[in-house]
Amino acid sequence: MSSDHVALGDVATFTNGVAFTSADWHEHGSRIIRIQNLTDATKPFNRTTRQVPERFHVRPGDLLVSWSATLGVFAWQGPDVALLNQHIFRVRPNRAVVDKRYLRHAIGAVLRKAERHLHGATMRHVNKSDLLAERFYCPSLEEQARAAGVLDAVDALRAGRQRALELCDELTRSVFLDMFGDPVGNPRGWELRRLGDLLSGIDSGRSPRCLDRPARPGEWGLLKLGAVTRGVYDADQNKALPEGFAVDRRCEVRAGDLLFSRKNTPDLVAATALVTSTRTRLLLPDLVFRLVLAEDSGATAEYLHAALTHPALRKRVQALASGSAASMVNISKGKLVGLSLPVPPLGLQQRFAALLHRVRTQREAQAAHLAKLDELFDSVRQRAFEGTLWDA
Known part of the structure; x- marks a missing residue:
């Protein structure tokens, strides 16, 4: 290994946080930074009046690394x-010896590489000693600053595309509220119907032991919960099924399917995703329902997806879950079919679906651009940490 390569633990100090509990939470006091506050700016902060040593204080601009469940590196943006x-x-x-911006990108590269070291069955995490032992290319501070500038520029382009995707989602929510109103308050007085009356059935699959990799083209795969967790279907979130597995083709995911996560953590359960397109040979797991609309239901999959995704109605659906709030909770078919929701006239729903199609077309174009920028970023970052960024 070249002398220009150093271990993360040799150039930075990594301090783990405090195990705050609900007994420490108060209405006032200092904000507690949890992983969800780093990955989603809309999540509320817990606060505490508990006094902790200065080494656990986070100041604006500090680098933070989430090392459990969701891996990522962030700069604290709080005031x-x-x-x-x-x-x-x-x-x-x-x-x-190390530029902070360069270090942030180095940690991001190391985290991607370190994913193969993830430990744990349900709450997977990176082992600290493994992480700190990871080595990366660390040239002069001047060269680090130049490389960080290039990486920051590409990253800013990615952030712009990501923001465009978020605006498409915001537009969808805005159009939904303008056409139908709040699905919980139901200010337009639409007819209320049970979800079960709109469906001809609810399908679910099985969750056998899978291979620890995604399915290759032509292979059968099983969807992971991550395929629906964000409310947008992601066919890449799957695991390959073992050779010889007895496939039930009735459980294959198809375009037009409306998928619902019946089991997850309390914050993530009841995620709904509409499958607009998908690769073939992907199966439903037993943790995801397929909601099958009846032909004479008077409802469209587009409307139902938007309604179930609305924060107020989703919160009501999440309240149907049973189980420990500290782990995975579950929503049964029996409780789900009893959910009451407004059903506007079919013609209005179809107008919404047509508008949604146009927004989706734009969103898919932005997503394609983002994917290309992701590839560019990964390539530039790889070259930066191989020391070949400036090679012809």
Whole structure:
């Protein structure tokens, strides 16, 4: 290994957070930074008046690494000092040898590589000693700054495309509210019907032991929960089925399917995704329902997806879940079919579906551009940390 390569633990200090509990939470006090606050700016903060040592204080601009469940590296954007929760490292670089912006990209590259070291069956995490032992190319501070500038520029382009995707989603929600109103308050007085009365059935599959990789072209795969968790169908979130598995083709995912996650953590359960297109040979797992609309239901899949995705109605659906709030909760078919929701006139729903199709076309174009930028970023980052970024 070249002398220009160093271990993460040699150029920065990684401090794990405090194991705050619900007993520490208060209406006032310092904000507690949890992983969800790093991955979703809309998530509320828990606060505490508990006093903790200074090493657990996070200041604006500090680097943070989520090392459990969701891996990522972030710069704290808060306007004030906050407190570090468990499962997050605060990273303090040795500025004499490493540029903070360069270090952030280096950690991102290492996290992608370190995914193969993930431990745990349900709450997977990175082992700290493995992470700190990972080595990366660390040239002069001047060269680090130049490389970080290039990586920041490409990353800014990615952020712009990501924002465009978010605007498409915001437009969809805005159009839905303008046409139908809040599906819980039902200000237009639409007819209320049970979800079960709109369906001809609810399908679910099986969850056998799979291979630890996605299905290759032509192979059968099983959807993971991540395929629906974000509310947008992601066919890449799958695992290959073992050779010789007895496939039930009735459980194959098809375009037009409306998928619903019946089991997940309390925050993520009841995610709904509409399959507009998909690769072949993907099966439903037993943790995901397929809601099959009856032909004479008077409802469209587009309307039903948007309604179930609306935060107020989704919260009501999540309240149907049973199980420990600290782990996975489950929504039974019996409770789900009893859900009451407004059903506007079919013609209005069809107008919404047509508008949604146009927005979706734009969203798919933005997503394609983002995918190309992701590839470019990965290529530039790889070259940066191989020391070949400036090679002809």
